[in-house]
Amino acid sequence: MSLEAQPKTPKEVEELPQVTIRFAGDSGDGMQLTGTQFTNASAIFGNDVSTMADFPAEIRAPAGTVYGVSGFQLQFSSSAIYTPGDVVDCLVAMNPAALKVNLAELKHGGVIILNEDGFTEQTLKLAGMDRNPIKDGSLGKYTVHSIPMTQSTLRACEEVGLTGKEAGRCKNFYALGVVCWLYSRPLEPILDFIEMKFKDREQLREANKRVLRAGYYFGETAELFTRVFRVRKAHLPPGVYREVHGNEALAIGLIAAGQLANKPIFYGSYPITPASDILHELARHKQFGVKTFQAEDEIAAICAALGASYGGALGVTASSGPGIALKAEALGLAVMVELPLVVINVQRGGPSTGLPTKVEQADLFQAVLGRNGECPLPVLAARSPSDCFEVALEATRIAVKFMTPVMVLSDGFIANSAEPWCFPNTGDLDPIEIEHTDEPNGENGRFLSYKRDEWLARPWALPGTPGLTHRIGGLEKQDVTGNVSYDPENHQRMVNLRQAKVDKVAEFVAEQEIMNDPDGTAEMLVVGWGSTYGAIRESARRLLRKGVRVAHVHLRHLNPFPRNLGAIFEKYRDRPVLVPEMNKGQLATLLRSKYLVDTQHLEKVQGRPFTTVEIMDAAEELLAAKGAKK
Amino acid sequence: MSLEAQPKTPKEVEELPQVTIRFAGDSGDGMQLTGTQFTNASAIFGNDVSTMADFPAEIRAPAGTVYGVSGFQLQFSSSAIYTPGDVVDCLVAMNPAALKVNLAELKHGGVIILNEDGFTEQTLKLAGMDRNPIKDGSLGKYTVHSIPMTQSTLRACEEVGLTGKEAGRCKNFYALGVVCWLYSRPLEPILDFIEMKFKDREQLREANKRVLRAGYYFGETAELFTRVFRVRKAHLPPGVYREVHGNEALAIGLIAAGQLANKPIFYGSYPITPASDILHELARHKQFGVKTFQAEDEIAAICAALGASYGGALGVTASSGPGIALKAEALGLAVMVELPLVVINVQRGGPSTGLPTKVEQADLFQAVLGRNGECPLPVLAARSPSDCFEVALEATRIAVKFMTPVMVLSDGFIANSAEPWCFPNTGDLDPIEIEHTDEPNGENGRFLSYKRDEWLARPWALPGTPGLTHRIGGLEKQDVTGNVSYDPENHQRMVNLRQAKVDKVAEFVAEQEIMNDPDGTAEMLVVGWGSTYGAIRESARRLLRKGVRVAHVHLRHLNPFPRNLGAIFEKYRDRPVLVPEMNKGQLATLLRSKYLVDTQHLEKVQGRPFTTVEIMDAAEELLAAKGAKK
Amino acid sequence: MSVTEQKREYTVKDFGSDQDVRWCPGCGDYSILSAVKKVLAEAGVPPEQYVFISGIGCSSRFPYYMSTYGIHSIHGRAMAVATGLKVARPDLHTFVITGDGDALSIGGNHTIHTLRRNVDITILLFNNQIYGLTKGQYSPTSPFGKKTKSTPMGSLDQPIAPMAIALAAEATFMARTIDMHPKHLMATVKRAMEHKGTSFVEIYQNCNIFNDGALAYAQDRKVRAENVIELEQGKPLLFGKDMNKGIVSEKGHLKAVRIGEDGITEDDVLVHDEEDSESYHAMLTRMRYPELPEPIGVFRAIERPTYEDLVNGQIERVIERKGKGDLQKLIVGRSTWEVHEDEAEAGKG
Amino acid sequence: MSVTEQKREYTVKDFGSDQDVRWCPGCGDYSILSAVKKVLAEAGVPPEQYVFISGIGCSSRFPYYMSTYGIHSIHGRAMAVATGLKVARPDLHTFVITGDGDALSIGGNHTIHTLRRNVDITILLFNNQIYGLTKGQYSPTSPFGKKTKSTPMGSLDQPIAPMAIALAAEATFMARTIDMHPKHLMATVKRAMEHKGTSFVEIYQNCNIFNDGALAYAQDRKVRAENVIELEQGKPLLFGKDMNKGIVSEKGHLKAVRIGEDGITEDDVLVHDEEDSESYHAMLTRMRYPELPEPIGVFRAIERPTYEDLVNGQIERVIERKGKGDLQKLIVGRSTWEVHEDEAEAGKG
Ligand SMILES: Cc1ncc(C[n+]2csc(CCOP(=O)(O)OP(=O)(O)O)c2C)c(N)n1
Numbered sequence A, B: 001m002s003l004e005a006q007p008k009t010p011k012e013v014e015e016l017p018q019v020t021i022r023f024a025g026d027s028g029d030g031m032q033l034t035g036t037q038f039t040n041a042s043a044i045f046g047n048d049v050s051t052m053a054d055f056p057a058e059i060r061a062p063a064g065t066v067y068g069v070s071g072f073q074l075q076f077s078s079s080a081i082y083t084p085g086d087v088v089d090c091l092v093a094m095n096p097a098a099l100k101v102n103l104a105e106l107k108h109g110g111v112i113i114l115n116e117d118g119f120t121e122q123t124l125k126l127a128g129m130d131r132n133p134i135k136d137g138s139l140g141k142y143t144v145h146s147i148p149m150t151q152s153t154l155r156a157c158e159e160v161g162l163t164g165k166e167a168g169r170c171k172n173f174y175a176l177g178v179v180c181w182l183y184s185r186p187l188e189p190i191l192d193f194i195e196m197k198f199k200d201r202e203q204l205r206e207a208n209k210r211v212l213r214a215g216y217y218f219g220e221t222a223e224l225f226t227r228v229f230r231v232r233k234a235h236l237p238p239g240v241y242r243e244v245h246g247n248e249a250l251a252i253g254l255i256a257a258g259q260l261a262n263k264p265i266f267y268g269s270y271p272i273t274p275a276s277d278i279l280h281e282l283a284r285h286k287q288f289g290v291k292t293f294q295a296e297d298e299i300a301a302i303c304a305a306l307g308a309s310y311g312g313a314l315g316v317t318a319s320s321g322p323g324i325a326l327k328a329e330a331l332g333l334a335v336m337v338e339l340p341l342v343v344i345n346v347q348r349g350g351p352s353t354g355l356p357t358k359v360e361q362a363d364l365f366q367a368v369l370g371r372n373g374e375c376p377l378p379v380l381a382a383r384s385p386s387d388c389f390e391v392a393l394e395a396t397r398i399a400v401k402f403m404t405p406v407m408v409l410s411d412g413f414i415a416n417s418a419e420p421w422c423f424p425n426t427g428d429l430d431p432i433e434i435e436h437t438d439e440p441n442g443e444n445g446r447f448l449s450y451k452r453d454e455w456l457a458r459p460w461a462l463p464g465t466p467g468l469t470h471r472i473g474g475l476e477k478q479d480v481t482g483n484v485s486y487d488p489e490n491h492q493r494m495v496n497l498r499q500a501k502v503d504k505v506a507e508f509v510a511e512q513e514i515m516n517d518p519d520g521t522a523e524m525l526v527v528g529w530g531s532t533y534g535a536i537r538e539s540a541r542r543l544l545r546k547g548v549r550v551a552h553v554h555l556r557h558l559n560p561f562p563r564n565l566g567a568i569f570e571k572y573r574d575r576p577v578l579v580p581e582m583n584k585g586q587l588a589t590l591l592r593s594k595y596l597v598d599t600q601h602l603e604k605v606q607g608r609p610f611t612t613v614e615i616m617d618a619a620e621e622l623l624a625a626k627g628a629k630k
Numbered sequence C, D: 001m002s003v004t005e006q007k008r009e010y011t012v013k014d015f016g017s018d019q020d021v022r023w024c025p026g027c028g029d030y031s032i033l034s035a036v037k038k039v040l041a042e043a044g045v046p047p048e049q050y051v052f053i054s055g056i057g058c059s060s061r062f063p064y065y066m067s068t069y070g071i072h073s074i075h076g077r078a079m080a081v082a083t084g085l086k087v088a089r090p091d092l093h094t095f096v097i098t099g100d101g102d103a104l105s106i107g108g109n110h111t112i113h114t115l116r117r118n119v120d121i122t123i124l125l126f127n128n129q130i131y132g133l134t135k136g137q138y139s140p141t142s143p144f145g146k147k148t149k150s151t152p153m154g155s156l157d158q159p160i161a162p163m164a165i166a167l168a169a170e171a172t173f174m175a176r177t178i179d180m181h182p183k184h185l186m187a188t189v190k191r192a193m194e195h196k197g198t199s200f201v202e203i204y205q206n207c208n209i210f211n212d213g214a215l216a217y218a219q220d221r222k223v224r225a226e227n228v229i230e231l232e233q234g235k236p237l238l239f240g241k242d243m244n245k246g247i248v249s250e251k252g253h254l255k256a257v258r259i260g261e262d263g264i265t266e267d268d269v270l271v272h273d274e275e276d277s278e279s280y281h282a283m284l285t286r287m288r289y290p291e292l293p294e295p296i297g298v299f300r301a302i303e304r305p306t307y308e309d310l311v312n313g314q315i316e317r318v319i320e321r322k323g324k325g326d327l328q329k330l331i332v333g334r335s336t337w338e339v340h341e342d343e344a345e346a347g348k349g
C-alpha cells in the first residue's frame, strides 16, 4: 500500500469495529458515485460492506430542494455485516436540504461534514431553514466539520483548464477525499477508477484526481480533525470477492443461466423504476447472444418473452408492481400453455404508483395469488444483492425443469444496494440440462403435447421439428393430448395437475435451513423473506450476544413452501413465531392459512428497510410478553 | 285458466314434488328460448323455479356436433327450491349430439323426448355414434318418446306461407308444446309471449302458435304417453314475483342505485363472456340517464369509469377474470385516489381463457389480494340471480359512503340463471345519500382533500366547485392535505388508514346470519359464498330431513369479513367446518389465516355447479369421520 | 374544447398551485407550463372549471403545478380517464397532459380510440423523444439508431409520427408546436382549446438531461426557418429564411422545390387547408425532417359531433320518446305473478 | 416473410389439422382458411416450419385448424407473442391471425408497434366489422351509427381504417383483400408471405350471423367493380365495370372522375406505385366507400431491414469486435479482492 493510502500524521487513531456513513446532496451532486467509490475502496481494503441508495422520485429536482436530495449510505466493518447500518456515524451533507433530510438518522455525537459553500441564503431558504445551522449552534451535539468544498475544489482545478461549472462539479471528489482521510481509506482504487472512467477526457481526469487529493490533504493538514478512525479488515470466508448490486447480479445470473443451459436469453421489458437497470445491464452484454427487447408496454414484454420461450429461448421479463399487475393476464396464459418463463418483480412502494424509488415487500400476494382462476406458479425471493445471482439461476432451473413460469421477487433495496460477493467459478456451476423432444411420444406417431414426465412437466417441442406440430393456447386442454376440451372432469384433472406440478417443485429444491439455532433450543423463531435477511440476521446475532437465542428461517421459496417447513413449525410449536415484513403481513397470512400457526407480525411499510434494533426490540418484547403470560 | 291450459284427457296424472327438465339441441335450435318459456310458464303457474344455461364456447358450431350443443336446465317445484336440480327427470334432445352430451345426467328411468327427424345418418356420424340409439335398444332403461318433430312442425305450418327453412326453425316450439302437455303446463303465457315477440311478423307469429299447439295436442292425442305429471303450486312467501336473470338483476340494481343516489350511472366496459349482457341490458335503459361506454379494452373501461366518478357520476365497470386481471393496475389507482367505483367480476372457468362459458369461483384471491402493494378494497359476492340486485345496491352504498372501489363477484351460473324474484317496492328502498363537499374544510379557506370523516372517508369534492380545486393521483399522498409525500412515517400512516377504512366497512354492514340452526346445536357448520348458496341451502334442508343438523353461513362480505364471523367460528369451535367452493379452497385459505380455524374443503372445479347430493355426501362423510375419530 | 363562459379577469398566478415545480432546471416543460397558464389566464374561465389529467412521466407532473382540478393517473391511461370524466361532465374543460412514451408507447391505443370518438378534450403531448422519468430510454419517437441506456448500440425501431397516428385515428384537430417558440405555442394551445372535439397537439420539448438538442433543428431559431413550415390557413406551403422554397405534389408524391427554379411558381405550391381534405392532411403527416421540412401549426381542424354530445343526444331522444325512466316499472319487468298470503306456508328465506 | 427453403410437394391436406372446424356454417373464415392452406401447399415448405399465432375471437381459432405449430394466445396480444418468437427464431415462418376487435381494439397498440419494428411476420386481419365471438358488439371498424347489442341506438365512434393505421405505423407491406374473391385472396396472401418484413393484410370477411352483408359492396361480384379498385403496380387507378372511371389528385385532394369527361384522360389518373412514396400511400389509405372506391391489393411494399436481422446484426457485430461472451469474465467484473485463509476467522454464512 502506497504512502498515499495512510494518513501521514495520524493525530490520534481510533479503532472502530464498524462505521456507517451517509453521503447526501442534490441529485446532481454525484452522491451515488461518491458512495460507490468509498464502498469500493473499503471492500478492496478488506472490510465487509453493505450499501443502500436512496433516490428522489424526481430526475433532477431544482437544486437545493429537500425532495431533490439523493442519499447513499454504507456500512463498512471489521466483521461480517448484513445491513447498511441502523444509525449513521458520519453524515456528509452538501447543502442544507441534505442536512435537514438526513439529520434524524445521525447518532448523537456523530460526525457531520458539510460543504460550507453550499449553505447560502438561497439554499437555506429552499430547504425551509430560517437560520444557518452552521452558525446558530443548533448542531451542538454533533462533531461538525464545515469545509468550503466548492472554493477548495475550484482552487485545486485552477490550472487544469476546466470551466468554473465543470470544475464545480468535481466537489464530490473533494468530499470523498476528506472522508477517506478521516477513515484511513486508501485512495488508490479511487484514483484507478478516475483513470479508467475519464480515459479519454484528460482534463476531467486530472481535475478529479487533484480534487480528490486536495480533500485528502486538507484532512491531513487542517486543524479541524483531532483524530481519525480506522476499521480493520474483516474476517470473511476466504475467496475472491467483488462488489455487486442486486440488479446487476440478476442480470449476470440470467446470462449465466443462458450459458449453462446453452440457450439464448430473450429479455422483454418495459422500463420502470427500480427494474430498468436489469434491462440496461443486459443490453450491454450482447456478446452472450442476449436479446433485449424494449417493448411498447409490460403486456407486450411478457407476451414476447413467452413467444420466445415457445421458440426455445429462455424467455424472461421484469418489471415492478404496477407493471407486474399488467402482466397478470399473460401470466395466466403462461401457466396454461406450460412454457418456461422467468418473471422478475423488483418491488417498490405501493399501492399504485406509490413510492417508486422506495423499498417494500407488498407484492407477495400479487405474486402468489394475483391472477384469475386457479393459476399456481413457483415464487422465489432473493435476500441480498449477491443472492440475486443464485435466485436467477434457480428460477431458470425450475422454469425449464417444470415447464412453468416462475416469479422472482427482488426489491428496490436489493436492487440498488451492493455487497461483497464471493463469486463462483463457472466451472463449479451445474449445467442446466434441457431436453427438447424430437420424436413423437404417442401411439401411431402422434405427438402428445400434454403428456407429462415424472415431474409432471409436459414436453418442450420446438417449432420446426418435423412430426411434432401442435397448437397450444389459453383454453382448457385435454389431458395428455393438449386438444381443447370443455369436459368437466378433464378440467378438474388439469386444474389438479397444474397445482400438483407446482407443489412438486418442493421436492426439487433444497430443504429449508434454520440459522442461528444449531441445537434447536432457541426461545423463538423469526421467519422472513427477501431483503429483510440482513436486518434479521444481524439482529439474531446481536441478540445472541445479549444471551437471547432466536432461530432464523429465511425463505427463498414462497410457493411452494419448502417441504420441511411444516416440520419446522412443529418443532417450534409453543415458541413465539415472529414474521417481520415490509408489508402488512402477507407472508404471515400465507403461513397461517397453510400451517395454522399463530404468527406474530412485525410490519414496517415506510419505504425503507428495517433497522436491526427494530427487529431486536420486537423479538425481546415478544419474549417478555410471553414470559409475563407464564 | 282456459281449457287449453289443462290436459283434456288426463290419462293418468301423477303428482310430483318437483321436476328437472333439460332442453338440449344445436346452438341454433333455440333451446335457451324454449327453456326460458317453459320456466316462465311454470313460474306464472306458481311453482318455484330455478334454471341454468349451458352454452358452448362456439357461436354456432356446425350443426350436429357435440361441441355445438346448447343446453337449458330448469327445476320447477311445489316447494321452495334453490338449485336447477341435481339429476334430470326429463331430457329433450333435438339430435344425437344433444342426447350424447346430456345422457349421463338423466336419472335412471327418466323420460327422454327426442326429435326423431334429427337422428339421421349424418347427424349420428357427426356425434360419433355408430348406431341409432332410438333403434338399437341402448336407451332401454329410460322412457323414450321419439317424435318426428321436424315433419310435424312443417305440417303444422303448411298454410302459413313460410319457407321450409323458416318453418323448420319453429320445431323448438313443437317440443315445448309436447313438454307442456306432459307436465300440465298452461300454454297461455307462452302464447302471450309469441304474440309480443312476433308483433310485427304475422307469419312467424301464426306459425309458432300453431306449432306450439300442435306439439301440445300431439301429446294429448298420441298413444305415446300413458301418464302425465303435475307439480303443484309452491308455497312461496306472499308477494308479487317476476323472473330475473343474474346479469339482468345486476343491471337493474345498478340503475336503481343511480336513481336512489340521484346520480347518473357511467358504465365502462369491454365485452367479455359472461359479463357482456350487463352492458347490453344497461344500454337499453338510457331513459334513466345511464351512460354506457364500450371501451377499447378493459383498462380504458375502468379508467373511464374512474374519471366519471371523479366528475361525480357513479362509475361502474365489469368484466370476467381475464379482463379483471387487466384492471388490476387501475384498481390500485382507484384505491389510492379514494373514489367510489363498482367493479363487477362475472367469474368464469380459468385460468387464462379457460372455459369461457362455464362457471367457477376461482377469482376470489384475485379480488381480495390481486394487486401490487397494500391495496385493500371491499369485496361482495352475490349468491343468486335476484341477490344480484341487492348486492349491486349495497356495493354502491359502500362505494360512496367509504369513497372506495368495491368489487362485486358474480359468476357464469348466476349470470345466466333465472329465479323468481319477490321484487321490492321502490318506495321501500332507502335512498343513497351522497354529500358533495362544497366548502373548504381547512383553515384559511384551504381544502384538505384527504381529511377523513368518521368512516375514514375523504370528501368527494366535484370539479367545477370553486375553492376546492385539488389534484389526486397514484403517488403516495400526505395525510389530510393530499399533497404528494415521500415521508416514511406518512406512508405507514396512509397504508394503515386505507386498511382501517376498508375494515370499517364491517361496522357499516349487517352481521352475518346463521341459517338452519336456530338453537345453535347443529353438528357442523358449512360456510359458502356466491352461487353455491342454492346447493348448500338445499342440502342443509335435505340433511335436516334425514336428521342431520348442519348450520349454514353464507358470506356476502368477503372483505372485510362480517364483524361477528370470528364469534361464529368460536361458537362452532370443535365442530367440523366444511367450505364447499368451486375452486381449490380460496375462501378457506382466507378464513384459515384470519381465524386459524381448521376448515375442511370441498372443491369442484369442473365448470358446473355443485349438486345437492355432492354437498350432502361431503357433510355426511365429514361427520362420519369425526364420529369414527371419537 | 369550447370556452364559452362569461369572461372574468384572471392572471397567470391564479392558475399556479402552491406546489414547488420539480422538473430539472432548463427542462422544456417549464415554458409549456408557463404558456398554458397564460392562455388560461386570457380565456377568462375560472380555474375550477378546468381539469388536467395526466399519465406518468416527467411531463405528467404538470397537473400538480396548476391550481385547477386534476388527476395524475397511471402510465398511458390519462385519455381514458379524461374520456370518462368528460362524458360524465361535459361542462368541464378537460386537458390531457402526456409524453411520447405515455401517449404513444404504453398508451398508444387509448390515443387512437380517444381521437376517433372525438371527446371534447385538449391533449398536449410533450414530445422529447425520450423517456425522461425513467432516466433516458428511447421512445417511440426517437430516431432509428438512437443510443440510449437501453440501446447502447442504437435503437432498432422505426419512429412513428404522432400526427400520422392522429390522422389515422380520425382526429378532428391536430397541430404541432414547439416549447421554445412561445408565441406559436400559445397560439396553438389557444386554437386547440377552442376546438370542439378532441384536439391533439404535439409539442416538441427539450429534455436537457437525457436528450439535449435532439429537436434543435426545429427549436433553434437559427435553423428553424429551413426545417419547419409554419402552416397558415389558405396560405401556400412556403419555407426557408427567404420563404422561397415550397412543397409541391406530383400525382401524390411530395417534393420540396425552389420557387423560380425549373419554371416553378408559387401557384404550383400546395395551399394549406385545415378543413379539407383527408388525403391532403395525410400527406402533411408524412413530411419529416430531414427529407422534408416539418409543418408546425394546425394541420387539420374539422367539425364532427363530439362523443359526449352524441351520448347525451341518445339519452335525450329516448326520454323524449318514452319519458324519464320509471324505476318501479323497470323492476317489475314484463310479466309478474302474485303469491297470496293463503298460498304461503313454507317460507323461502 | 420470405419462403426460401427447398421446395417439396405438398397438398392442401398436409396443412389441415385433425380438429373439427367450429365456425358457423357460412362464415367467411372458411374461405380464408382454405385459401391459406392452398397458398402454403404451393409454397413447398413443410408444415412444421410454420407457426400460426392468434389472439381471441372467432378468427383466432384459425391455428387449431392448421397442422402447423401454433398458439391461440390471449385477446389482442398475438403480435407481441409473434414478435418474441420471430426474434428468437428467425428461421420460422410466422403468421398472425387476428380480428378487427383483436387487432384494432384491445390490440391496437401492439399492431402499431409490431409494424414499426418490421418483424418478418405475416399478419392476416379478418375484418368483419363486428365482434363475432362475443356475439355481436360493434368493433372499431363498424360504421358510425351501427346498431348492435351494445349500441341499440347506434354506435357513436368514428370507424378507423386498418390501412391508415398501418401506414401511420410505418408498415413496409400493407394490402387488402376479400374473403369472397379467392383468387385475389390467394395472390395477396402469397405476396404477403413473400415480403421480407411485417406484412399486414386486411381481409374483408363476412360474419353471416351477426353482420351479414355489411361488406357486400366489396364482396358481391355484382357491385364490386363500382366500389373497388384493384391495385396493380404501375397501372393507373381505374375502376368501374367498364374501367372508365379513375382517381385524380388535385393538389393533394382526391377525386373520382370519369375518363373522357371534362377533358380528363387516363394520363391524369394516379398511377399505382407500391414502393414510392409515403404521401401517395397515405392518400390511398383515405379512400373509403361510399365517398370513393376502395383499393384492394397491395397498397405498399417497401424494403427495410427486419427487426430480427437488426437484433442479430448487433449481436454479431459485438462478437466480431469482442469475441463471444466469457461468463467467468462477466462474473468476475472489473475489480476483485481476495480474502486469504488466515484472514478468515468468523464466517459469513
Ligand atoms: C405501468 C407502468 N409502466 C412503466 C412505468 C415507468 N414509467 C414511468 S414514466 C415512463 C415513460 C416516460 O416517458 P414519457 O411518457 O415520454 O414522459 P417524459 O418523462 O419524457 O415526460 C415510464 C416507462 C410506470 N410508471 N408504470
Ligand SMILES: Cc1ncc(C[n+]2csc(CCOP(=O)(O)OP(=O)(O)O)c2C)c(N)n1
Binding pocket: A329, B270, B271, B272, B273, B298, B322, B323, B326, B353, D056, D057, D058, D059, D060, D075, D098, D099, D100, D101, D102, D103, D126, D128, D130, D131, D132, D133, D134, D139
Ligand atoms: C381480455 C379479454 N377481453 C375480452 C375478451 C372477450 N372477447 C373475446 S373475442 C372478442 C372480440 C372478437 O372480435 P374480433 O377480434 O373482431 O374477432 P371475431 O370474433 O369477429 O373474428 C372479445 C371482446 C377476452 N377473451 N379477453
Ligand code: SF4
Binding pocket: A059, A060, C022, C023, C024, C026, C027, C028, C029, C058, C059, C128, C132, C133, C206, C207, C208, C209, C210
Ligand atoms: S428528465 Fe428531461 S424531461 Fe424530465 S424533467 Fe428532466 S429535463 Fe425535463
Ligand code: SF4
Binding pocket: B059, B060, D022, D023, D024, D026, D027, D028, D029, D058, D059, D128, D132, D133, D206, D207, D208, D209, D210
Ligand atoms: S359469429 Fe360470425 S365470425 Fe364468428 S364464426 Fe359465426 S359467422 Fe363467423
Ligand SMILES: [Mg+2]
Binding pocket: C057, C099, C100, C101, C126, C127, C128, C129, C130, C131, C132, C139
Ligand atoms: Mg418523453
Ligand SMILES: [Mg+2]
Binding pocket: D057, D099, D100, D101, D126, D127, D128, D129, D130, D131, D132, D139
Ligand atoms: Mg371481428
